Amino acid sequence: MKKIRTEITKGEEMRYISHLDYASAIERAIRRTKMPVAFSEGFNPHMKISFASALALGVTSATEYMDVEFKTDVDLDEFCEKIKPQLPPGIQLLQAKPLEGKHQALMALIDLATYQITIPFTGDFSAVEKAVEEYNQTKSVVYTRYSPKKGKKEIEIKQYMDKPVKVTKKDDDIIVDIMVKVTPAGSIKPGEVLKVLVENFAMPIDEAEAFIHRVGLYSDGKTPIEL
């Protein structure tokens, strides 16, 4: 089999690594295995690996998905055994499976992403609950996204909410669970939802102190490994 799908993590040690740098770290790990990984043709060959979804700098993840293509047939167990000791701190291989035949690109598969945000909090929890409640009840919420390259863009974000936002209190933290739809037309980032909660719904937290964690990525209710 020439293609392997993997389920990997992006742990606390790598929280502040950008997606591109995360990908390079994995590329170097694959190189260290000496497995016959495939490269693209051309002047500037790059390794044939692909990811399900880019993860922002500052966000960790329990489950990331990556497909790796090889030049020749490789053994799944051999790959797993060789890659594990080569992964840098913060990346773990959880599962892997062979991919036979033709496959849709990983990126195109994903339709749902779930996140958990932890924020240190000691104030009045009912005010937090109220903000979330109001957000969930509001039919339409417009968020203005600023990007240095693309400029200003207005997005209606409720269309991307798969389930209502859930908030719970645990010791000196509050935990916000967010499930967002990933569509070909776009999606919304968990940090952006949090920003809206603070700015438009007066959630009394400091968003700069939030730890964002991706819990899962799904395609039609299944993880890419289960497909």
Add this chain to the structure above:
Amino acid sequence: MIKLTPAVINAVTKPARYTGNELNAVKKEHENVDFTIALALPDVYEVGMSNLGLKILYQVLNNRTDIAAERVYSPWVDMEEKMREHNIPLYSLETFTPIRNFDMVGFSLQYEMSYSNVLNMLNMADIPMMTADRTEADPFVIGGGPCVYNAEPVADFFDFFIVGEGEEIITEVADMVIAWKKEGRIGGKTELLRRVAMLEGIYVPSFYNVTYNEEQMMSSVEPICEEAKPVITKRLVADMDAIEFVRNPVVPYIDIVHDRIMLELFRGCTRGCRFCQAGVLYRPVRERTPERLLSLAKELVDTTGYDEMSLTSLSSADYSCLGELVNNLMDTFKEDGVSVSLPSLRIDSFSIDLAHKLQQVRKSGLTFAPEAGTQRLRDVINKGVTEENLEQAVTAAFKQGWTSVKLYFMIGLPTETDEDIIGIANLAHKVVNLYKEVKGRRGARVTVSVSSFVPKPHTAFQWFAQNTEEELARKQQLLKEAIKDRSINYKYHDSKTSFLEGVIARGDRKVGQVILEAWKQGAKFDGWSEHFKYDVWMNAFTTCNIDPTFYNQRERDQAELLPWDHISSGVDKGFLIREYKNAVAEKFTPDCRSGQCSACGVCPNLNVKVVDWSREA
């Protein structure tokens, strides 16, 4: 242990500079080791991580189970602001330990313009900047690297300096600290300083009394205790194959300046360019064998996963077995897609053929350094390159398909006239025309990059009066007007930076107070043009009542005691005097590897010899 909250780290650019956890980073419990050292480079992470010397020391020290060596670099200004706001002291990237808690902090001093950052780092670490203000509880602050060959401007900030190559002496120092700690630190820090002062290559500045005459020139440097040597001679490695090299370098997550494997072919360079400080400091040439290099290369590809390797040295194309080595490396890594590159090229067709072989497909630009525009001036600086050499090299490059060539020059060299400046433009035009001759059409892209010459200690030009800023600016303008062709891209450096570099490079102990004053007034990251504050420095000179031009724009008498005369590179001062005379007489001194020995003195003085494997075989 320092904890970074999202409120700090989310607010800064490139947070991965501060979060550690890179591949091959070595973490040890400090309770389980006998000696801890923070290896510091006073510049940003991407620069510090690219320094080969510190990579070697990190490897050598961490090979020992009883030593923990960790890294620390200058936080960029945004991070500094956040750290100060949140009372976070400077910490190490491995175990997030405050730098203050280490036994020793070792700074690599690569560049005079990083001195204000040394002070800033000490301040952020909550370590007193002046040695005299430190207590028994503070770490030893030590320095190494090329700048310590004139350590006087920073003498008041360092407990001691290591002069020369550090990989052997650093563990000797560590053993002395370990023994002193185990004995219960008898005699305090001064006792440890007395012990290390007896090692060859250690300079403890507080053990010397410096006097000045009425003209403010240094008149004597006298040891004040018996352990201190009158002259401190550099350390060097005699057999490059016998010593440890970087085998498990820390692999960063973010792109750094030299983001590739660095394979060090040899140390030293005997071409004898008269402006070049490194050419004196690292004498004599000592090569690694091609066999050792190949085995190191294989190991490094395995431990890093890098797909790029740079063959580094002062003049890599001079490695005597380069052809053989390159062939072996290319054969070995053909399947793995590892590319091999040379950081600098010699101006000859051998180099072009090699560069062609190394870059099978990608034709990035080629860089040459003729350094001066006329043959006369190239003879003055002993740059053994003729116009014919350059023509041949450039012609070969254009034939092989390169279209862009970068040429490096210096202005402000001894004996320079306007004719020499115009010569730079003429040479650049010639390169443009050569392209037309080779290709039959226009299309060459030629970059002329011009820096201002800064006379450095331990070189033949150490007595030379640096050009004034006005003179440098005039020459820069003259050259600008002389360049007529639009395909020539002309770049020049800010002469204000060169001015300050020139002052500090040849400064004495009194310059230290100016550095401290400049730091107090906000100087930092002086090597970064966006942060360089010339006015702050000029104010600092005024406040301290010190005339900067005394140090850089005064032709010094050869009988004058120089602030670095008590630090020896092994090269005799008499050789430098002869070389200055030869320069003025436009006389060439051949490379001692191919021509005759020019009696620089390094081999007999240090009891070493040139190691050239093409001759040994």
